[in-house]
Amino acid sequence: MCESYRVAVVGATGAVGNTLLHLLEERAFPIASLKLLASHRSAGEVLSFKDEPIVVEELTHTSFDDVDLVFSSAGASVSREFIPTAVKKGALVIDNTSAFRMDTDTPLVVPEVNMDAARKHKGLIANPNCSTIQMMVALKPIHDAAGIKRIVVSTYQSVSGKSGRAVMELVQQTTEALEGKPITLDRFPHQMAFNVAFDWPFTASGDNEEELKMVNETRKILQDDTIGISATTVRVPVFFAHSESINVETHEKLTPTEARKCLADAPGVQLVDDPDNLKYPLAVDVAGEDDVYVGRIREDVSIENGLNLWVVADNLRKGAALNAIQIAENLLL
Amino acid sequence: MCESYRVAVVGATGAVGNTLLHLLEERAFPIASLKLLASHRSAGEVLSFKDEPIVVEELTHTSFDDVDLVFSSAGASVSREFIPTAVKKGALVIDNTSAFRMDTDTPLVVPEVNMDAARKHKGLIANPNCSTIQMMVALKPIHDAAGIKRIVVSTYQSVSGKSGRAVMELVQQTTEALEGKPITLDRFPHQMAFNVAFDWPFTASGDNEEELKMVNETRKILQDDTIGISATTVRVPVFFAHSESINVETHEKLTPTEARKCLADAPGVQLVDDPDNLKYPLAVDVAGEDDVYVGRIREDVSIENGLNLWVVADNLRKGAALNAIQIAENLLL
Numbered sequence: 052m053c054e055s056y057r058v059a060v061v062g063a064t065g066a067v068g069n070t071l072l073h074l075l076e077e078r079a080f081p082i083a084s085l086k087l088l089a090s091h092r093s094a095g096e097v098l099s100f101k102d103e104p105i106v107v108e109e110l111t112h113t114s115f116d117d118v119d120l121v122f123s124s125a126g127a128s129v130s131r132e133f134i135p136t137a138v139k140k141g142a143l144v145i146d147n148t149s150a151f152r153m154d155t156d157t158p159l160v161v162p163e164v165n166m167d168a169a170r171k172h173k174g175l176i177a178n179p180n181c182s183t184i185q186m187m188v189a190l191k192p193i194h195d196a197a198g199i200k201r202i203v204v205s206t207y208q209s210v211s212g213k214s215g216r217a218v219m220e221l222v223q224q225t226t227e228a229l230e231g232k233p234i235t236l237d238r239f240p241h242q243m244a245f246n247v248a249f250d251w252p253f254t255a256s257g258d259n260e261e262e263l264k265m266v267n268e269t270r271k272i273l274q275d276d277t278i279g280i281s282a283t284t285v286r287v288p289v290f291f292a293h294s295e296s297i298n299v300e301t302h303e304k305l306t307p308t309e310a311r312k313c314l315a316d317a318p319g320v321q322l323v324d325d326p327d328n329l330k331y332p333l334a335v336d337v338a339g340e341d342d343v344y345v346g347r348i349r350e351d352v353s354i355e356n357g358l359n360l361w362v363v364a365d366n367l368r369k370g371a372a373l374n375a376i377q378i379a380e381n382l383l384l
Numbered sequence: 385m386c387e388s389y390r391v392a393v394v395g396a397t398g399a400v401g402n403t404l405l406h407l408l409e410e411r412a413f414p415i416a417s418l419k420l421l422a423s424h425r426s427a428g429e430v431l432s433f434k435d436e437p438i439v440v441e442e443l444t445h446t447s448f449d450d451v452d453l454v455f456s457s458a459g460a461s462v463s464r465e466f467i468p469t470a471v472k473k474g475a476l477v478i479d480n481t482s483a484f485r486m487d488t489d490t491p492l493v494v495p496e497v498n499m500d501a502a503r504k505h506k507g508l509i510a511n512p513n514c515s516t517i518q519m520m521v522a523l524k525p526i527h528d529a530a531g532i533k534r535i536v537v538s539t540y541q542s543v544s545g546k547s548g549r550a551v552m553e554l555v556q557q558t559t560e561a562l563e564g565k566p567i568t569l570d571r572f573p574h575q576m577a578f579n580v581a582f583d584w585p586f587t588a589s590g591d592n593e594e595e596l597k598m599v600n601e602t603r604k605i606l607q608d609d610t611i612g613i614s615a616t617t618v619r620v621p622v623f624f625a626h627s628e629s630i631n632v633e634t635h636e637k638l639t640p641t642e643a644r645k646c647l648a649d650a651p652g653v654q655l656v657d658d659p660d661n662l663k664y665p666l667a668v669d670v671a672g673e674d675d676v677y678v679g680r681i682r683e684d685v686s687i688e689n690g691l692n693l694w695v696v697a698d699n700l701r702k703g704a705a706l707n708a709i710q711i712a713e714n715l716l717l
Contacts, residue, residue, distance in 0.1 A: 201686050205538035205629035207580045207618065221578075225558060245622050246668040247540045249680070253659040257640065257682040279686025283629040283694070285540065288621050289578050296538035296616040298631075307590065326586040335579040347582070349590040353534050353612025361616070 055083035056383065059118040059142070061133065062125030063087035063107055064096055066215040067147055071122055071372035076101055078376060081384070088114050089125065112136045120383070122375050123147060138174035143382070145176050145375045149260075152177040152268060159271050162377040163319040164191045168272075169378055176378055179272060180264040181370030182206050182284060182293055187272050188320060188343040188369070189362040190299065192313040194273055197356065198302035201279035204265060207287045207294040209334065210243060212366045213250065217243075218290055225288070243288050250286040259284060291338035293366045301356045307348045310358055314345050319369070324348050332363035341368055388416035389716065392451040392475070394466065395458030396420035396440055397429055399548040400480055404455055404705035409434055413709060414717070421447050422458065445469045453716070455708050456480060471507035476715070478509050478708045482593075485510040485601060492604050495710040496652040497524045501605075502711055509711055514703030515539050515594060515617060515626055516601040521653060521676040521702070522695040523632065525646040527606055530689065531635035534612035537598060540620045540627040542667065543576060545699045546583060550576075551623055558621070576621050583619040592617060624671035626703060628695045637689050640681045647678050652702070657681050665696035674701055 058075070062068045068089075075082065087098055087107045094109035108114065110129070115121060115137040123130050123137075124147035131150045138144055151157040158168040159177045164187050169176055179187070190199060210217045217238045224234050224244035234242045241248040251259040258266075265282040287294075305313075315322045323332050324346040332344030343364040351357030364370055391408070395401045401422075408415065420431055420440045427442035441447065443462070448454065448470040456463050456470075457480035464483045471477055484490040491501040492510045497520050502509050512520070523532060543550045550571045557567050557577035567575045574581040584592040591599075598615040620627075638646075648655045656665050657679040665677030676697040684690030697703055 203536045203631045203684075203686075205616075207540070207620070222562065225562065229555065229558065240662050241666055242668050246666060247620055247622060247627050248666055249659070249662075249664060257659060257680065259659070281631055281684040281686045281690065281692060283538075283631075283680075283692055285627075285629065287540070287580055289580060294580050294618075296618065296629075298536045298614055298616075326582070326590060326592070329573050329582075331582060333574055333579060333581055335575050347590065347616075351536075351614040353536075353614045357614065359614060359616055 055081040056119040057084045057117060058082050059086040059088055059115060059121045061088045061110055061121060061123035061129065063098060064089045064093040065124060066211055066218070066367060067124040067371045069215065070367040071124070071375065072098065072100055074368065074372050074376050080376060080380070086114065086118060115140045115142050118142045120379060121145070124371065134175065141174070143172070143174060143379070145178055145378050147178040147371055147375055149180065149264065151175060152179065153271065159268060160378050161187045161272060161374060162381050163188050163317070165272055166381050169382060178371065178375045178378065179268045180261070181212055181366040182208060182261060182295065183265050183268040183272070184370050184374050185293060185343045185362055185364035186265065186295060186297060187269065188364070189297070189314070189345045189360060191273070192317040192320070193299060193301065193305060193310060193358070196309070196313045197305040199273070199278050199299055200302050201300040202269070203281045203298040205283045205296045206285055207289070208284060209289040209291050209293055209366055210286065211291050212293060212370070213238060221288055221290065243286060245288060247285050247287050251284065289334045291365060291367065292334035292363055293370060294332070294334050295362045297360045297362055298351060299358045299360065300354055301358065304356050305358060307350050307358065310348050319343055320345055322346070331361055334363055337363040338365055340365055341373055343369055388414040389452040390417045390450055391415050392419040392421055392448060392454045394421045394443055394454060394456040394462065396431060397422045397426040398457060399544055399551070399700055400457040400704040402548065403700040404457070404708065405431065405433055407701065407705050407709050411709060411713070413713070419447065419451060448473045448475050451475045453712060454478070457704065467508065474507070476505070476507060476712070478511055478711050480511040480704055480708055482513065482597065484508060485512065486604065492601060493711050494520045494605060494707060495714050496521050496650070498605055499714050502715060511704065511708045511711065512601045512605060513594070513597040514545055514699040515541060515628065516598050516605070517703050517707050518626060518676045518695055518697035519598065519628060519630060520602065520605050521697070522630070522647070522678045522693060524606070525650040525653070526632060526634065526638060526643060526691070529642070529646045530638040532606070532611050532632055533635050534633040535602070536614045536631040537616070538629045539615070539617045540622070541617060542622040542624050542626055542699055543619065544624050545626060545703070546571060554621055554623065576619060578621060580618050580620050584617065622667045624698060624700065625667035625696055626699045627665070627667050630693045630695055631684060632691045632693065633687055634689045634691065638691060640683050640691065643681050643691055652676055653678055655679070664694055667696055670696045671698055673698055674706055676702055
């Protein structure tokens with residue numbers, strides 16, 4: 052029915068790259084050839100795809116000579132260096148780093164929200180930040196129904212959003228804490244075991260980069276610079292899935308019942324909102340799932356048109372690899 | 385200099401009772417006699433105070449016959465049953481449960497905020513909820529300076545706020561999770577190891593009881609029913625100290641610099657706000673400390689007069705036992 056693509060994965064050995072390979076296989080993405088690329092340090096590693104071993108190659112400027120589609124998630128500096136070459140050579144690139152997200156010419160895309168922007172691409176589409184993606188999937192139906200005026204969001208982000216090594220560091224720190232040993236800090240700036248902490252570089256405003264991503268990317272994706280957004284992003288000792296406490300002020304009144312109705316039918320959303328029976332999205336339940344889970348929808352009576360929502364998604368799947376693949380599926384298949 | 389008091393501790397074997405005994409000793413509270421009270425189940429246990437063993441007695445209506453000062457933290461139903469007797473017999477009661485907090489005749493007191501209310505007591509003073517106390521200590525100086533219009537707060541609350549057994553359950557669950565074993569649920573409704581969850585009974589509005597406490601107690605303590613408050617309370621896998629992400633809208637403009645100045649001189653507040661050097665309050669650092677730690681003070685540019693704050697305090701100390709003792713110290717010593 053549809054053709055197959057020569058695919059390259061940049062950053063194949065990382066946590067997102069790993070999830071991407073799983074998902075390409077799981078979703079039977081039509082692949083003619085698969086090239087796994089990574090830094091010199093990881094080149095030579097052998098990964099498995101559809102039970103076949105694939106040797107990881109070192110990423111160079113000639114890596115994209117025979118490639119149709121590139122998924123890139125090896126960090127912003129790697130993308131800045133190599134992705135323009137891939138685009139120039141005619142590949143469609145879906146870049147999961149922050150390198151090009153705010154460039155005017157680069158669409159920033161969540162398929163459920165703004166596929167129209169993706170269709171105007173010039174060879175490069177940016178995948179938004181994990182914490183932004185899940186918020187967008189949950190808030191787009193509310194924005195469409197009532198117009199979002201202001202968002203106040205506090206996050207509870209899992210350590211896998213940092214890296215696969217960060218996952219192992221939380222395991223190590225937790226063991227050390229339980230045994231009363233000194234806590235080893237390698238990737239994390241602070242103890243993460245049995246703690247909540249900040250884990251992103253700070254900017255001049257006092258916001259950290261993750262917080263500014265949520266602000267700027269949201270406005271770009273919703274194409275509305277008038278939306279006020281205040282974000283506080285926090286790392287919690289959870290392995291997989293980010294949770295978000297979102298307070299929304301809308302222009303028009305939207306009751307919790309109406310909001311639930313919007314969200315029940317919304318693409319990519321699973322509504323789990325039955326607190327009387329202790330049903331709401333929880334990180335350990337949502338880890339490994341594809342959709343964005345929304346619950347605890349409550350009226351915020353402190354303002355005229357206020358709503359609270361609790362939004363949870365697997366940060367490696369919908370927050371990264373899955374969203375990137377969905378963009379490609381929507382454009383190509 | 386000052387007289388000594390015949391003190392009774394109701395709920396002496398619980399997590400707050402335990403901290404209370406430590407603090408009474410640490411602060412050299414003038415005690416003429418000390419009676420430790422608990423349920424029939426815990427009666428007979430032997431606790432230590434100033435290196436002396438004290439046998440826990442069963443709480444009955446005659447327990448308060450020879451007592452001047454009662455600290456009560458054995459749960460709301462126990463307080464409802466026994467505290468009126470203590471008051472009737474002439475003791476001053478500082479009750480750490482929710483039983484009487486919203487009663488018109490009962491002052492709800494954070495010493496740094498409203499000691500004037502405490503002085504009007506009729507034998508009974510209520511200690512606010514842990515999550516409210518630390519928010520009040522941090523926000524009172526801002527309220528005085530600029531008038532608080534609205535608060536949006538999301539919490540990151542430690543398991544010790546539930547009980548001492550909950551602390552042990554998190555240890556057990558964490559060990560089980562690391563070993564890949566099924567997770568034991570005893571006190572918690574959900575897995576808490578490597579998860580964030582909701583852990584309080586839900587009300588008809590969809591808010592949980594903890595969230596409504598933050599709303600109602602804040603208004604009572606600040607004596608201002610016009611303040612809009614939206615709270616989302618969340619349990620995180622942290623042993624000690626609650627963290628809070630607080631977004632405040634004020635009537636008058638208060639810059640972060642001005643807010644820092646207010647808070648630097650505020651009673652009971654430690655300002656730790658130097659993100660460039662990764663200095664901000666963290667639960668693992670604040671556990672065991674007496675003050676309320678405030679940092680990450682940022683302007684929220686999404687509204688005209690907006691501020692974000694990160695507020696952390698030891699929930700067993702300032703959030704419970706210490707606040708209760710400070711009320712007594714301020715009134716009696």
